[in-house]
Amino acid sequence: MIFTIARNELRRLFLSPLAWIILAVVEFILAWMFLQHLEGFLTIQSQLLGMNSEYGVTEVVASPLFGNAAIVLLLVVPLVSMRLVTEERRNKTLALLYSAPLSMTEIVLGKYLGLYTFLLIQLLLIALMPLSLLAGGGLDLGLLASGLLGLALLLGGFAAVGLFMSTLTQHQTVSAVSTFGMLLFFWLLDWARTGTGGGVLPYLSLLNHTEPFLKGLFDTRDLAYHLLFIATFLALSVRRLDMDRLGG
Amino acid sequence: MHHTTLLQVDGLSRFYGPLQAVKNISFEVRQGEVLGFLGPNGAGKTTTMQMLTGNLAPSQGRINVAGHDLLDDPRAAKAAIGYLPEQPPVYRDLTVDEYLDYCAALNRIERGKRRAARAAAKDKCGLNDVGRRLIGNLSKGYQQRVGIAQAIIHLPPVIILDEPTAGLDPIQIREIRHLVRELGKEHSVILSTHILTEVQTVCSHVQIINKGELVLNVSSDDLAQRMQSSVLTLQFRNTPDLAAIASVTGVKNVETVEGGGLRVYHEPASDPTDALVKCSVERNWGLAALIPQRASLEDIFLELTKGDATHGVAAAPHATGSGEQA
Numbered sequence: 001m002i003f004t005i006a007r008n009e010l011r012r013l014f015l016s017p018l019a020w021i022i023l024a025v026v027e028f029i030l031a032w033m034f035l036q037h038l039e040g041f042l043t044i045q046s047q048l049l050g051m052n053s054e055y056g057v058t059e060v061v062a063s064p065l066f067g068n069a070a071i072v073l074l075l076v077v078p079l080v081s082m083r084l085v086t087e088e089r090r091n092k093t094l095a096l097l098y099s100a101p102l103s104m105t106e107i108v109l110g111k112y113l114g115l116y117t118f119l120l121i122q123l124l125l126i127a128l129m130p131l132s133l134l135a136g137g138g139l140d141l142g143l144l145a146s147g148l149l150g151l152a153l154l155l156g157g158f159a160a161v162g163l164f165m166s167t168l169t170q171h172q173t174v175s176a177v178s179t180f181g182m183l184l185f186f187w188l189l190d191w192a193r194t195g196t197g198g199g200v201l202p203y204l205s206l207l208n209h210t211e212p213f214l215k216g217l218f219d220t221r222d223l224a225y226h227l228l229f230i231a232t233f234l235a236l237s238v239r240r241l242d243m244d245r246l247g248g
Numbered sequence: 249m250h251h252t253t254l255l256q257v258d259g260l261s262r263f264y265g266p267l268q269a270v271k272n273i274s275f276e277v278r279q280g281e282v283l284g285f286l287g288p289n290g291a292g293k294t295t296t297m298q299m300l301t302g303n304l305a306p307s308q309g310r311i312n313v314a315g316h317d318l319l320d321d322p323r324a325a326k327a328a329i330g331y332l333p334e335q336p337p338v339y340r341d342l343t344v345d346e347y348l349d350y351c352a353a354l355n356r357i358e359r360g361k362r363r364a365a366r367a368a369a370k371d372k373c374g375l376n377d378v379g380r381r382l383i384g385n386l387s388k389g390y391q392q393r394v395g396i397a398q399a400i401i402h403l404p405p406v407i408i409l410d411e412p413t414a415g416l417d418p419i420q421i422r423e424i425r426h427l428v429r430e431l432g433k434e435h436s437v438i439l440s441t442h443i444l445t446e447v448q449t450v451c452s453h454v455q456i457i458n459k460g461e462l463v464l465n466v467s468s469d470d471l472a473q474r475m476q477s478s479v480l481t482l483q484f485r486n487t488p489d490l491a492a493i494a495s496v497t498g499v500k501n502v503e504t505v506e507g508g509g510l511r512v513y514h515e516p517a518s519d520p521t522d523a524l525v526k527c528s529v530e531r532n533w534g535l536a537a538l539i540p541q542r543a544s545l546e547d548i549f550l551e552l553t554k555g556d557a558t559h560g561v562a563a564a565p566h567a568t569g570s571g572e573q574a
Contacts, residue, residue, distance in 0.1 A: 001353075001354075001356070004350070004353040004354060005354075008350050011346075012339060012341055012342065015341045015342075016341065091335075091337075091339075091340070092333060092334075092335040092337060093337040093338065093339060094337070095298075095301075095303055095331065095333040095337045096337035096351070096354070096398065097354070098301075098302060098303045099301040099302055099303055099326060099329065099331040100326065100351075100354040100355055101322075101323040101324070101326040101327040101354075101355065101356060102323075102326075102354065103322075103323070244303075245302070245303065245304055245305045246305045
């Protein structure tokens with residue numbers, strides 16, 4: 001049942017030009033960055049060889065690319081997530097889901113999975129760029145996999161926040177702006193290193209739990225952080241939709 | 249007429265903050281009944297329907313659908329309900345076929361049977377020619393039909409339609425009414441409306457709701473009877489004794505009409521015609537005319553929703569709320 005909703009969500013996403021435009025624009029921007037990183041690598045390649053450095057093409061090209069992708073996607077996810085529940089609320093189509101024999105959790109998970117699948121498609125397209133280098137040489141596949149896992153988890157969090165924000169309002173722009181604000185805030189919590197919140201706030205930052213993955217460091221604490229982050233916002237979404245039934 | 253009870257509502261109430269939108273409503277719907285839910289705007293029709301379909305949690309009360317309690321076992325209860333909200337819940341960017349397939353899947357129709365379910369629903373709602381068209385490009389009437397098709401695709405025992413004919417042209421209205429009558433043969437249908445003729449043409453039972461309270465709950469036959477015979481207009485050649493008329497069994501109220509004559513309101517159950525004629529003969533009032541006045545549903549509706557129950561056509565015996573079962 002979750003998959004039925006997810007499939008419908010994904011299909012309707014691709015019926016609008018928005019999804020295609022987003023895939024294309026993100027791919028174009030990241031391809032530009034990818035080529036810049038590659039150019040940079042080619043100029044320092046001989047030096048790296050001469051220094052007998054452990055850095056290879058994956059460190060110099062793929063990891064920074066994933067870092068850039070994280071920022072670009074932070075800008076883009078609100079645009080995809082803004083219509084999830086907002087549009088249905090506005091068009092009064094939520095009644096279809098509420099009166100079908102479904103639980104709120106199924107509805108939320110279905111919507112989430114639909115959005116997440118879209119983001120994974122985007123991630124796959126991004127991953128193809130560094131993977132194309134396999135045609136001309138070797139890659140550190142472990143580092144690449146860790147980076148992709150980190151990005152996948154990060155997108156999971158983005159999608160959960162986007163879904164929650166879209167359950168709050170009837171206006172897509174409001175949903176998009178608040179998702180963007182929330183995500184940026186979680187990203188920038190890292191800046192609170194000094195001062196009173198010095199200990200806790202940076203620990204809550206999305207950035208600090210994603211960077212280790214991009215560096216190839218797999219830590220179960222980071223994994224747990226992301227999963228908890230996702231679960232929290234999904235639970236909040238379920239509660240918010242339940243409020244539709246209970247509240248005035 | 250002893251069909252199984254498919255929907256049982258018991259003491260249903262709903263608050264919006266301090267405002268009580270629905271006040272302690274109880275009623276039953278049996279198989280094969282078409283229940284018309286009448287009321288002025290803001291009376292609580294939509295709120296009640298939203299509660300019946302699980303879109304809104306009741307503040308108090310129980311709802312039982314085809315043997316399943318809506319609060320304890322929402323999945324089974326919701327599977328037995330088809331709901332068309334005021335605004336059809338259609339995705340404008342899907343085709344009719346895509347949309348109905350999705351609805352079939354949402355209602356847990358097995359994969360192999362979805363195509364047949366879709367075909368049957370389209371057939372009933374006259375959508376065979378538009379299966380491949382985008383819902384957003386269809387006219388309002390067709391969108392409404394798609395909404396109804398969505399509500400009946402899983403053949404639920406209870407179908408709830410919120411103002412199914414709102415905003416349609418007269419031909420479409422007639423078609424939808426025909427469809428509702430057809431559906432009423434196999435399913436129980438509840439439809440809300442504020443068009444009075446619709447109730448008379450389509451429904452087997454009528455409920456009137458006003459300010460959240462159920463003020464009338466009768467079968468259409470009873471209603472017709474009530475409409476025929478609850479007011480008599482009398483004319484006498486001599487001056488009659490008003491007190492004597494008022495004391496005749498069944499008479500509720502007497503008033504003088506401008507231009508001579510009397511209007512006698514009586515209980516619908518006991519027709520005082522015979523007694524009045526006898527009275528007139530005995531006391532030599534010289535009865536000149538006795539006309540049973542046919543109250544229209546509109547009169548009943550206006551009387552009940554005015555909140556003035558003292559000299560109503562049908563208000564007094566039913567103003568208490570829960571109403572009678574027909």
